[in-house]
Amino acid sequence: MINSNKATVTVGLASCGIAAGAQKVYDAFKESLEGLSVQLDFSGCMGMCYKEPLVEVKVEGQQFIYGKVQPEQVKRIVEEHLQAKKPITEWLVAAEQLETPDKTFLNRQQRILLKNCGVINPETIESYFSVDGYKAIKKALKDMSPEQVIEEIKLSGLRGRGGGGFPTATKWALTRRSPGKDKYVICNADEGDPGAFMDRSVLESNPHSVLEGMLLAGYAMGANNGYIYIRAEYPLAVKRLKLALAEARSKGLLGANILDSSFSFDIQIREGAGAFVCGEETALIMSIEGKRGMPRIRPPFPSEAGLWGKPTSINNVETFANVPWIILNGANSFNQYGTETSKGTKVFALAGNIARGGLIEVPMGITINEIVYDIGGGLASGKKLKAVQTGGPSGGCIPASLSDTPVDYESLRKIGAIMGSGGMLIMDESTCMVDMAKFFLNFTQEESCGKCTFCRIGTKRMLEILERITQGEGQREILNSWRN
Amino acid sequence: MKTASQLSKHTSSSPLAIIDQIVRDHNLDEGSAIVILQQIQAAFGYVGKPMLERVSQLTGIPASVLYSIVTFYTQFRLEPVGENFIQVCHGTACHLAGAERISEVLQQETGVPEGKTSADGKFTVKKVACLGCCSLGPVVTVNEETFARVTPDKARQMIKEKRASCQCGHSNAEEVATID
Amino acid sequence: MGQTAPNPVLTTIKFFREEYEAHILHKYCPAKKCKALISYEVLTDKCKGCGRCSKECPSGAIAGEKKKPFTVEQEKCVRCGLCINVCKFGAVQVLSGNGKGAGKNV
Incomplete structure (x- = not known):
C-alpha cells in the first residue's frame, strides 16, 4: 500500500513515546514535510523505550532509525537526510549498514509477536491487512474445524502468558466441551503488575492481532461473545481498541456471519475501575458483572461456570496475540523456539536500572544474563547487578549469583520466582532488598480485597514486621519463622 | 479524559x-x-x-x-478533584527511580496530603499503582499530560507553572511575580 | 493473592538473608535506603561553604557560615537526600550503622 519508492517518516506514537515528547516531534515533521513528496505516518511502540522518541526514516527502501529525537532536530533530518539523502550518523540508533550497540538490542531478540509492533499504523486496519492481518481467521474459517484450531494450538505448546502458564489449548478444549449454547471469550488486559507494560504496548501498537486471536478462540470454543477487560489507566490503548473494533466491524470481521461463514462473534470493551485483584479470573468475571471484584473458590472453573454462569475462557493479551501467528505459520514454526516445556517466545518489559530498557521478545530458555547484558546492555548506573525481579508482587527476586538461570516456567519456579506476566526489574547495589520486599507488601496489602483472612490480615502483619525491620527494631527470630 | x-x-x-x-x-x-x-x-x-x-x-x-x-475500586472518587489532578506513578520501576521523593516534593509544594485536594481547589495529588511507562520513571501525569523522568526540581517547576496558569479564578498576580 | 503475596519476602530472605540480619542486628542498611537507619553528614574537608544545601534543604536542617563547612542538624533532617543532589563538591555523605540514623522518628 505504501509506495516503496516514496520516502517515509514514521514516528512511534505509543504512550511512552508520547510521554517522551513524540507527539511534538510528529507535529514538527508535519510542518517541515509540507510540500515534499514524503509520506508521514505513525506507528506504536518500537520497543526501544530508552531511546524514545523514535523516528523511522525510509529512503529508497533503506531503513534508518533515529532515537531521542527532539522537535528542534526535525528540520535537519528533513534537509540532510530526506532531501540531500545524507543520513545524520551521530543521531542514528540503527540502520542496515551501521553497527551500533542498539543493534544488538534488536538482533538478540526473536520477535514474533512484536514483529509488527512499531511497524504498522495501529489506527488503520489496512495497515494490519498489509502484514497478513486477518489471514489466520480466514484460513481457519475456510479450511479448519474448531477442533483442528485447538489441536494446532495444543501442538504449538502455547501456555498462558499472563503468568500462570496453563496450557491454552486445554483451557479452550474444556470450554468447548462444556454444555450450553452461550459461551464467552474474555481477554484479560487488566495489566495490574506494577512494572509491566507488555499488554499496553501490544494493544497500542497492534490491537487487531489481539482481536484476531479472540476471534480464533471464539471459533475454536464455539463462543459468540467476547469481552476485553482493560485498565482504565491505559486511555490510549482503550482508544485504539475502540477504533480497531469499529473498523473490524465495518469490514465484516466482527458481527454476524463473519466472512460469510456461519460463525458470528462480537467483542465489547469493559474498562476496569482499578483493582489489582481483578487480574484473577474469577474476580475479573465479577467485575464485568458489575460487582466488587472479589475472587471466589474454584471449582467450578470458569470453563464450566464463568461469566453469567456460562462457560468462559479467559486469556491474556499476549496469549491471544500469539494465536494468529501460530495458525498462519503452523505449530511447528512456533515450538521450534523455547525449551522442552516452555515453547515459543515471551515478551518482557525490561525496566529498572538498565542501560537499554524497553519492550523485548526473547525465546524461552534464554538466560537472565543474556537479557541483562546482551540485550539490555548492562546496568544504567554501571554498578554491579544485585537482583532481578520477575512476576511483580507475586514473584520473587533472583540474586545476581543465579543470573544464569534460564527463563522458562519451571526453572523460575524452582528458585522461588515466577515467570509472571513479563515485568522484569533490574536492580543494582543501591537497592535495599528489605525496602523492596516492603514495597511489594505495601502494594499487596493495599490491594487485598479483604475476602480471605490470610491475605487481609497476613499481609498487614507482614508489612508491620518489615516496617519494624527497616526502622531498626526488627527481631532476629522472625527470619527463622518465615519459611515457605 | x-x-x-x-x-x-x-x-x-x-x-x-x-x-x-x-x-x-x-x-x-x-x-x-x-x-x-x-x-x-x-x-x-x-x-x-x-x-x-x-x-x-x-x-x-x-x-x-x-x-x-x-x-x-480505586478509580472512583467520592469528592471532586482539583483543577490539576496529579497522579504520581508508584510502580516498581518508578519506586526504584525515586517516586517517593517526587511525592514528597509535590506534597510540600502543593501543601496537600496524599489523595486530598487543596483548599483552593487547584491541586489533587494522588499515588497510582502503575501508569505503564516503566522505562521513563519516575512518571507523573497532570490531567492528560504525562511527564517522564521527573526530578524533584522538575516537579517543583511544574507546580509553579500550573499555579501560575491556573484557570480557577483566584488571583495569581503574586505567584506569577515570584516565578520570574 | 494471599498465597503469593509472601513471595517477594520469602525470596529476599532466602537470597539476601545477610541484608535482613544487617538491619535487625546491626541497625545497618547496606544500600543506605532505609531512612531510620541512615544519616546525612557534611564532609568538612570537601565542603566549600557555598550554602547551596542549606538554601535547598526543605526542613532547614543544614546551617553554617559562608566559606566554612556546614553541618546537618540530625533532629531536623528528614533524610530526603536533596543536599546530595545539589552539592557540586560531593561533600555530603550518607552513613549507616554504628548508631547512625534517627530511629523511626523520621
Missing part, C-alpha cells in the same frame, strides 16, 4: 437529567452498575452520594451496594 467533552455534551441538561440519561442508556444491560458509575464520574469528575442515591432509585440496585462498588 472525557470530562471536558462529556460535560459540554450535557451542559444544557441539569445534573439529575444527565444521570437519568446515563442510566437509561445502560439499564437494559446486565451488570452495568460499574459502567454507569464510570460514566457519571466522567461527566462530573466524581461520584457523590446524592448521585448514588439517584442511580439506586432508577435501577433498584441498593445504594449500599453502589457505595460498596465505589469504595472498592
